[in-house]
Amino acid sequence: MNGELYLSRAKTRKYFIAAVLLFVLQMILGLLMSIQMVSRNTNLLFPFDIYKALHLNLMILWILLGFIGGLYYLLPGEVGRDIKHPRMIDFQFWFLILSGVGIIISEFFFTGANWWLVEGREYVEAGRFWDILLTIGLLTVVYNVGATVVGRKKEMSSPMIVLAWGAVGSILMYIPGEIWFNSLVAAEYFRWWVVHYWVEATFELIAAGIIALVLLSMTDVKRGIIEKYLAIEVALILLTGIIGQGHHYFWIGTPGFWLFLGGLFSALEPVPLFLMVWSAYKDLKENRKPIPNKVALYMIIGAALGNVLGAGVWGFMHTLPQVNFFTHGTQITASHAHFATPGTYLLLVLGIAYIAVPELAGKFSFSQYRGRIGFWVLVLGFMNMIIALVIAGIIQVYQQRMQGVSFMAVQNMLLPFYGWRTIGGVIALVGGIIVAYDLIVLSRPNTGGFIDETKEVKR
Amino acid sequence: MNNTKLMIIGLLVPALLLIPFSIISFYTDFANKNPDPLQVTVSFNGKNYDAVEGKKAFEQYQCMDCHTIVGNGAYFAPDLTRVYKRTGGNGASLAGIIQSGFPSKGMPPMRDRGMGNEDAYRLVAFLKYTDMLDTNGWPNNGSWDRDGGLDGTAAENIRPMGIWQVVAGIVFFNLIIFALVLAYERAKVGNKT
C-alpha cells in the first residue's frame, strides 16, 4: 500500500497463497460432510467427525495465516522499518504448515487412539501436543511483531495499532481453551473464550483496523474522521462483545444471570457492525480519488456487509435467550456460522490477499475480471447455503423442539434442504477455485494477468 | 474524548466486570448448581468409573464432532446431554450402544476406534453427569431432546420427489440473486460512461 520497499514483504506472499489453497481444501471437506448428511449410509472413507474437525481446524489455520501474513505485510510501512527478524517469517510459515499437516494426519489415523494427538473438542480438536507446538509458534509471532514495533521509526497510525492488538489478542486467546478442567461446565466456559473472543472481539478488531487502513490508503477522506469512527467502533465492539460472551453461557450449566447479561449485551453487538458499514459507505461516497484495485474493494466492502448481515442480523436472530432456548444447537446455528464466518473473515483475508499479492508481483494494474466473477460466484453459493440451512433450522426447531419428533425423523424431513445446501456448496467451491486460481496467476511476476486499462475507466 | 482513552475504557470496563461474573460462575458450578464430576460414578463388574475419566474419553473419541453436548458441537447426531435419561438410566445398554454405534445412520462402531469396555463405562459415567447438570431448563419440556426415548427411526436417503419439491425454489432463488448482481454491475458501468 505504501510505496516504500521492505525486503521482508516478499516473504508474505506464501502466506496468502497457502491461505486460499487451504480454504479450497476446507470447502471440499465441507462438501464431503454435506454429502454424508444427504446420504448417511454412504461410506466416504472417514466418518463425519473427522471431516468436521478438519473443516474447522483448517479454517482456523488459514484465517491465522491470512492475518499473520497481512500483519507482516502492512507493519513495515507503518513503523518505518523492516520486520525485526525477517527469517522468522519463513520459519513461522513452515512451522504452521507442518503443524497443519500433523493435525491432518492425527485426525485421520489417531482419532480415539491418543488424547495427546486428538482432543476432539469442537474448534480445539488438535490434541495437546499440537496445541503446545502451535502456541509456541504463535507466541514467536507476537515476539517478532513486538520487537518490530519497539524499534519503530515513526508513530503507528491508530488502525495499525488496533490491527496489531487484534492479532496479538487472537494468539493469546488460544491459551485459555487449552486449560484442563474436570468439570464440563468450566471446560466449555473457557472453550468459548477461544471461539467467541476470536470472532466477536479480536478478529473483529482486525476487521475494523483493516477496513480503516484500506479506506485511509484508497480514499481521500480526512484521517481524523476515519480514526474517530474507528475508536468508537473498537470501544463498542469490546464493550458489547466481552460481556456478550454470555450468549454462550445460557444453557451450559452456568448461573441464570447470564441470561440477562448475555441477552442484553449480545443484542447490542450489531451496533458497532452497523457503524462500520455506515462509515465505510459515507467515506466512499465522499471520496473523489479513483480506486484502481476494485477486487480488493469488493472483498473489503463485502466483508463489512457480510459482517452486518451474517453476524449482526443472523446473530441477533437467535441471540435473545427466549429464542436461543429453542434454536440452540440446531441448523439455525449452522446457517449463522456459514453467513458470519465466510461473509466476514473469508472476504477479509481475500481482500488483504488481493491488495498484497498483485503488489508483491509488481502488478499495479491488472485484469480484475476473474476476481470479480469469483467474488460473485462465492456470494451466490453461500447465499444458497445460508437460506437452505435457515429453512432447515426452522423446520428442525418446530418439529424436534416443539413437537417432540425424534432426531432422525426430523433429519429425514430435512434431506431436500441438505441437498440444496450441497448445491450451494458446489457453487461456492467453484467460486473459491476461481479466486484461488486468479491469486496464483497474479502472484507470478510478469506472466498472466494482462494489463487492461480500458476496463478501469476512472469515475 | 481522546481516541486511545476511549478504546482503553471500552476494553477495561467489561474485562474488569467479567472477573466477578466468572468467579460466581465457577463458585456455583462447584458449590451447589452442578454435581462434582469426581463424585459421579457408575459401577460395572464391581469396579467404579467416574465422570472425569469419562470426559477425557468423550474428548478422545471425538463424540462432539457429530453430536452436541449442552447444545455445543455438531448437528449430525442428537444432543447427548440428556441421553442417559432417554435410555431410562440403563448404563449397560448405553455402553453397548456406544461400542456398536449405528453404522447405517453414520455412527461408526466405537470398537473400531479401539474402544474397550472400560472406556465405554467411563463414557456412561460422563453422560450420567451431564444428565445431572442444571442447564437452566434447556432442552425444553416437550422437546425430543429431553423427553424422547432412544431413536428407533432409520435414516432415509433423499428421494427424487423431495428433490423436485425444492428444485423450483432453488432455480427461482438463484435467478433473483443473479438478476440483482447483474443489475448492480450494469448500473456501475452506466455510471462510468
Ligand code: HEM
Ligand atoms: C463476525 C462475527 C461472528 C462470527 C464469525 C460468528 C460465528 C459463529 C459461529 C461459528 C457460531 C457457532 C458456534 C458453534 O459451533 O456452536 C456462532 C454461534 C452463535 N453466534 Fe455468532 N458469530 C459472529 C457474531 C455474532 C453476533 C454479533 C451475534 C449476536 C448478535 C452472534 C450470536 C451467536 C449466537 C447466539 C450463537 C450461539 C448459537 C447456539 O446457541 O447454538 N454471533 N457464531
Ligand code: HEM
Ligand atoms: C463448500 C462450502 C462449505 C460446505 C459445503 C460446508 C459444510 C459444512 C458442514 C456440513 C458443517 C457441519 C455442520 C454440522 O455440524 O452439522 C459445517 C460446519 C462449519 N463450517 Fe462449513 N462448509 C463450507 C464452507 C465453509 C467456510 C468457507 C467456512 C468459513 C470460512 C465454514 C465454516 C464453518 C463453521 C464455523 C462450522 C461450524 C458450525 C457450527 O458448529 O455451528 N464453512 N460446514
Ligand SMILES: [Fe+2]
Ligand atoms: Fe458469540
